[in-house]
Amino acid sequence: MTKLYIPVLQVKVLALTDHDTMAGIPEAMSAAHKFGMRIIPGVEISALYSPREIAGAGEPVHILAYYGMCGPSRFDELERMLSDIRDGRYLRARNMLAKLNRLKVPIKWEHVTKIAGEGVAPGRLHIARAMVELGHVENVRQAFNKYIGDDGPAYATGSEPFAETVVQLISRTGGISALAHPWALKNPHAVIRALKCAGLNAMEVYRSDGKVDGFSELAEKYGFLKIGGSDFHGRGGKDESDIGTVKLAITTLCCFLKMARPIWCSAMKDILLKFAEEPSAANLGKIVKFGELINFDGFSSMDAGVDIVNLCLCSWLSNDGMEEVELEEC
Template sequence: MGTKKKTKPSRGRKKPRTSADQALALDYVRAWAHPTPPPEPSADAVDGFLPPHAARMACGGGANVLFELHSHSNHSDGFLSPSALVERAHRNGVTVLALTDHDTMAGIPEAMSAAHKCGIRIIPGVEISALHSPREIPGAGEPVHILAYYGMCGPSRFDELDNMLLNIREGRYLRAKNMLAKLNSLKVPIKWEHVTKIAGEGVAPGRLHIARALVEAGYVDNVRQAFNKYLGNDGPAYATGSEPFTETVVQMISRTGGISALAHPWSLKNPDAVIRSLKGAGLHAMEVYRSDGKVDGFSQLAEKYGLLKLGGSDFHGKGTKDETDVGEVKLAITTLCSFLEMARPIWCSAMKDILLKFAEEPSAANLGKTLKFGQLSNPDGFAPIDSGTDVVNLCLSSWLSYDDMEDVELEEVRSKLVCYAAKT
C-alpha cells in the first residue's frame, strides 16, 4: 500500500495581484470620487509588480471605491429621507451615491447637502417611467424604467426634463385612482386618503404606496404578495399612467446631458426587442449586476448591443430581510472607470451649457437656477453680480476634478463673464 502524501496546512488563499489596468482604473476613479489626492505610499509599501500609484491600495489610500447607482428616497417610493439615505450609504462605505427617485429630482438638493457633510459624492439621477410600444399607441405597451445619471451640476435644459417628469407624476395620481377602482371592483377597498398618507405630502403615489396600504389593511401579508396578487404588470389591478415612450425618454436624457441606463431588464417580457429599440435611440448602458451576481443572459445582451454593464441595489429602505442594502452591489473598478470615461465628457458639455446660459444673463435669480443641484464647496463671500467669473471658478472647483477644469472650451464662459464684470 502506498503512503499518502502529506499536505502542507493551508495558510489561506493569496490575494490576487492587482493588474496594471486595474491600478490605472483605480487612480482614474479615485481622482474623480476623491478630489483630494491620497498620500504617496512609502517605499516599503510598493509592490515591484505594480506601478507606484497602484501601491496606494496597500497603504490604506482609500482602495475601496464603492458606487451605488440605484437608490430611492421618500421623495418617491422609498422609506428614508435623502439625508437618512446618504447617512446609511456612508455607514455602508459608499463613496459615490446616485439618488434615482421615480420621476422626480426633488430630493437631490437635500442629498447633496447631507453628502457634503459626510464627504461622499452625489450623482444627481432619476428613474423615469416609460412605455415601450412599437406602434406608439398611447397608454398601450410594456412598462419600462430608464435611469438617468447627471453631473454635479444636474441636467442642462432642466425645464424640458422637469416638464416631462411633472406630466408623468400627474399621470401617477390618475393611475393610482384607477388602481384603487380596480381593487374596489375586486372587493378589496382601499381608501385614497390611506394611500396619500403613506406617500407623503406632495409625493405622487405609486404602486409601492398602494402595496403598503394593502398590507396595512390586512389584505396581503407583505408587499411582494401585493404585487404578485394585484399590482404586477399583469395583475388584475394594474393600470398605466401618462408615461412617455421609451425612445422619447432616452432622447430627452441625451439632450439634457445625461447618461441613460435600462433598469432591471429581467422584469421585461421581451428584453431583446426593448434593448434593440433603445440602443437605436441612444441608450448608453443597462443594469446587469445584482446582489446575487451577474445575470448572464442580460450580460450577453449588453455585449450584443454594445452597452455598458452597470448595476445597483435598487434600495428603498423597506427594512425587510430580503431587500438588498444600499451599497451591496459592488461594481468592478474597471466598470466604474468605463462609466466615468463615458459620462464625464457628456457632463462637462452640459456644465458648459449651464454656465453659458448664466453668462448670457448673470443675475442672482439665474444663479439660483444654475445652482439648483450643484452645491458650491466654498461659496462664502463671493458676489456674482460684482464678479461673474467667481461663479465659474467656484462652480468648476466644486463640480469638476482637476483635469476636467483644464477644459479650454470653458474659456468662452469665462471671457463672457469678464466682459460682464467690466461693465458693472
C-alpha cells in the same frame, strides 16, 4: 434617508434615482458632503415601450438618468416631463384603488398618500405596502403577483412618455441613460433594440444576488455599459435589497466615469455659459440647484457672471476636468 442611512452607508459614491422626481437630491448632497460621500444626481423615469407608439398601450419600462454634480443642462425641460408623469401617477393610483375596491380589496386614498409621504406622487409600491399593512396580502411581492403587476387585474396605466423619447431627452440634457432591471421585461430584446437606436448608454446587469444570466451578453452585443444598483425604495427587508448590497468592480465604475465625464463636463459648460450670457438671480439658482454649496461672498452684483462661472468650475472639477471643459472666455 439622510438621517437614517448616510452616516452608516459605508459607501463613497451613491446615485440617488427616485421615481420621476429629483426633489430629494439637494438635501442628499448637503448631507452627504458632511460625511465625505459623493452623490450622483439622477432620476428613474417611468416610460412605455410601444412598437407602434400607441399611447396607453405597451410595456412599462424604467429608464435611469445619471447627471453630473450640477444636474441636467436643461432642467426645466426635464422637469416638465417629470411633472406630467407625476400628475399621471396620481390618476393611475386612484384608478388602481378603484379596481382593487371592485375586487373586494378596499384601500383608502389617505392610507396610500400617507405611506408615499407629503408631496410624493403615489406609485404601485405604496399601494402594495398599504395592502400589506391592511392584511390583504402577506408581502409586497404577493401584491404585485396577484393584483397590481403589469398583468394584474388592478393594474392601470398612467401618462408615461415613450421610452425612446425619454432616452433622447436624457441625452439632450447632458445625462447618461440606462435601462433599469431589464430582466423584468416581457420582451427585453425588442425593448433593448429600440432603445439602442434611440441612443441608450447602459443597462443594468448586476443586482444584489449577482449578475443576471443572459443580460451581460446582451449588453456586450449592443455595446452598452454594464451597471447595477440596489433598487432600494426606502425600507429594506426581505422584499427589497438594501443600499450597498450590489457590489460593482472598480473597473465598472471606471468605465462608467470614463463615459460620463465628457458628457457631464459639456452639460456643466452649457449651464455656466448660459448664466454668463444672462446673469440673473434666477439663472444663478439653476447653477447651484444641485451643485455643492459655494461661498459667493463678494459677488454682490450679477455682473460678475464670468467670475462665478470660473469659481463654480474650480469648485466642481478637478484640474484634469478643467482642462477637458476648455471653457472659452465669455
